[in-house]
Structure formats: C-alpha cells, structure tokens
Amino acid sequence: MILHKKTARRNVLKAGLTFLAASAVKTKQVLAVPKKAGEVRVLFLFGDYWHNSMTQEYHWGRVLGPTGWELLFAQGSQFVTPEVLAETDLFVFCRYQGNDTMGWSPEGIVKDRPTGAPWMTEEQEKAIIENVNRGMGLLPYHCSIFNDNRKKYLELLGVKKPIIHGDIRCMTSYYDMNKDHPITSGIEPFDELDEIFDAEMLDVEYELLFRARQVTPVGKRPTWSRLLNIELAGPVLERPGGWTREVGDGRVVYLNLGSTPEIFWRKPVKDIMWRSAHWAMKKEIPSSDFLKEGMG
Numbered sequence: 001m002i003l004h005k006k007t008a009r010r011n012v013l014k015a016g017l018t019f020l021a022a023s024a025v026k027t028k029q030v031l032a033v034p035k036k037a038g039e040v041r042v043l044f045l046f047g048d049y050w051h052n053s054m055t056q057e058y059h060w061g062r063v064l065g066p067t068g069w070e071l072l073f074a075q076g077s078q079f080v081t082p083e084v085l086a087e088t089d090l091f092v093f094c095r096y097q098g099n100d101t102m103g104w105s106p107e108g109i110v111k112d113r114p115t116g117a118p119w120m121t122e123e124q125e126k127a128i129i130e131n132v133n134r135g136m137g138l139l140p141y142h143c144s145i146f147n148d149n150r151k152k153y154l155e156l157l158g159v160k161k162p163i164i165h166g167d168i169r170c171m172t173s174y175y176d177m178n179k180d181h182p183i184t185s186g187i188e189p190f191d192e193l194d195e196i197f198d199a200e201m202l203d204v205e206y207e208l209l210f211r212a213r214q215v216t217p218v219g220k221r222p223t224w225s226r227l228l229n230i231e232l233a234g235p236v237l238e239r240p241g242g243w244t245r246e247v248g249d250g251r252v253v254y255l256n257l258g259s260t261p262e263i264f265w266r267k268p269v270k271d272i273m274w275r276s277a278h279w280a281m282k283k284e285i286p287s288s289d290f291l292k293e294g295m296g
Contacts, residue, residue: 035087040069042277045080045093047116049101051143051259056094059264063273063291076104078117082127090137090281091128094258095119096146125150132156133248137280141242141255145197157254158206158245163198165259166214166237172196174241174257174268176211182285183244183253183275184209187268194263196256198239205245209272212241212256242272244279251280267293 044060046053057073064071074080077100100116129152132138145162147153175189196212214237245252253276263269274288
C-alpha cells in the first residue's frame with residue numbers, strides 16, 4: 001500500500017538534497033572500493049538533447065535490476081574516466097559527439113547550469129578500446145554510432161562512416177532476426193516508432209543481428225532535416241538493425257534502436273537488451289520471460 005501525506009516543502013527539499021549528496025558519496029565509494037569476487041559493474045552514459053535520459057535510465061534499470069549487478073549511471077561525460085572503465089565489466093551508452101546538454105553540479109539546486117562536459121574525448125576513446133581488448137563488454141546503441149570524430153572508436157564498431165538517420169518518430173520495422181545468434185534467437189519481428197541510422201562498414205568481421213526498415217510518407221520531409229538543411233536518402237530506408245563483434249578479449253554489441261520512449265516498452269526490445277548485456281560479458285543468458293510488455 002502506498003500512503004500519501006502532506007509534507008512541508010522545506011522537509012521535501014532537505015530530503016532531496018540529502019538524497020543527492022548521499023547518492024554522490026555512494027557512487028564515489030562504489031568506484032573507489034575494489035570489486036568483490038563475482039561482483040559485476042555496469043556503467044551507463046546518456047545525456048544529450050535529442051534522447052530522453054530519464055526514459056533510458058529507467059528502462060535499463062528495470063531490465064537489468066533483477067540480475068543483482070551493480071548498475072552505475074554517470075551524471076556527466078567527465079565521469080567516464082580510464083580509472084572507472086578499468087573497473088567496469090560492461091559499458092552501455094547512447095551519446096553522439098559533443099558536449100552534454102546539461103552540465104553537472106555537486107550542488108543540489110543551481111541557478112545556472114555549468115557547461116556540459118565533452119564526449120567523446122581522445123582519452124575516453126583510448127580507454128574504451130583498451131578495456132574492450134582486456135575483456136570489457138561494450139554496448140553502444142542508437143546515436144552512439146555518430147561519433148565520427150573518433151575514427152578508432154568507429155573501427156572498434158566495424159564502421160568506416162556513420163550516416164544520419166531517417167525521419168524522427170516514424171514507424172520502423174525490425175525484422176530478419178538472426179536465428180542462430182543467442183541475442184535474437186526466437187525473437188519475432190515487430191514495428192514501433194523510432195528512427196534508424198546507417199553506416200558504411202569496414203571490411204572486418206561482424207555478425208548481423210537483425211535488419212530495420214523505415215518508410216517515410218511520400219512528399220514528407222521531417223522538420224529537423226529542413227531546419228538543418230540535410231537531405232535524406234529517400235522514402236524507404238533499409239538498414240542493419242544491429243550487429244556484434246569480438247575484439248581482443250572483449251565483445252561489442254551495437255543496436256540500431258532506442259530513440260523513443262515507446263521502443264523501450266516493447267517486450268522484444270527488453271529481451272534484446274537483457275540478452276545483449278549478458279552476451280557482451282560472455283555470461284550465460286538466463287530466461288527473460290519475466291520481462292513484460294509496457295512501461296514496467
């Protein structure tokens with residue numbers, strides 16, 4: 001039972017500030033303490049203008065929470081340091097290049113937000129590559145492919161050149177699931193509002209997980225493409241929906257989905273998130289039957 005009662009505004013504010021301070025201290029403590037035997041640490045990074053960070057954090061937490069893994073959410077790009085990545089088992093992120101939209105401050109309430117930290121720096125690129133090679137799992141998705149100022153990171157993904165996505169919030173079909181890969185085996189095709197990127201791939205080994213198709217109504221040109229003066233490839237876009245790579249001792253999963261809140265409601269997407277996280281860390285993939293369609 002949830003009980004609702006009136007609370008003084010001052011008490012609410014005090015409690016909120018206490019929680020924020022405690023959370024910051026806890027995060028520092030978690031990262032400073034050496035990992036215990038069997039402990040698994042998953043680091044997440046979101047934080048750009050176009051993609052709802054709260055939605056992504058909520059759903060990743062709901063999907064992976066039952067694992068008992070330590071789920072850590074970076075409040076700013078500056079916290080994704082070589083030291084942190086060295087203690088990370090899986091790094092999940094949805095961030096295109098450029099500064100964080102909202103800067104981070106240790107103060108609970110600010111009048112003017114600090115300038116957001118840059119992503120992805122040369123130091124961060126180097127640390128990601130080094131840690132994947134030593135065995136860290138890497139799970140970038142959606143706009144994470146659009147870091148074209150970091151060529152070595154793109155090579156890690158198997159990408160020569162990223163290509164901008166099609167229409168925003170257009171019905172997208174995810175199909176041709178790879179029946180032989182544990183991430184997509186048994187998952188049925190589905191449609192949902194989203195947008196999909198494309199890429200010119202390098203001549204390297206990778207395994208396709210599924211494909212994606214988007215059809216833009218004839219004569220329609222999305223507002224964002226008009227304002228930015230970007231020409232789209234055409235009314236029908238057919239793209240790789242995701243793929244995997246094995247690099248050094250690590251594994252990489254790229255998922256070409258994850259822009260809209262609705263996409264995270266879908267049961268097959270939750271299954272793919274669950275399986276991708278386990279596969280990227282070379283863990284046995286338990287059943288995800290407990291995951292349900294919807295916001296929960």
